[in-house]
Amino acid sequence: MVPLITDRDTECSLRWCDETGYHATHRLYLESIRGRGRREGMVGVNLIQDDRRGADVRVEVTSSNAAQRPLSALHPDTAAELAEALASAVARAQRLSHYGKDVTIAHPVVAGP
Template structure:
């Protein structure tokens, strides 16, 4: 397959939302607005590189109006620690604000 047909080809990995050729399998879970004007979105996804024995990870993506989308793959074991750090930062910001 080539050209337009490739873009619409469903991935053989059943949980993957990506179509066509891709280097990372993704399942899109949430897009959360930053809450401030122009803050953009934070995306939360499941992701797995297209490599033999690659682990399924948690992926955070950030989209802003002034920069290209950036993504960061987290080991599953690191995600709860990052969630706790975000919660703590929000609590501290609330007390300071």
């Protein structure tokens, strides 16, 4: 049974998770890289983990831009920042996967007013 969280501001019991309220995926926002051109938008690098015991920590890459262009069309400086952010995210994901599997704790039940 999924615990009931009724307060959107309730912090996650998983220490590294930035999400609040009910969420099925834990997420740690690591980097937001602004594109160099008008059409590049922004690229995000995050760590995510499903809310189930033993789930792997994964690296998530997101993008937002007005033209909805694919990530394959990045300015070289933006691509270099993305490569650095990915390398850092991989290292953190590996550490959390190795040490953090036992720290996944179910969401607390929070009663509403």
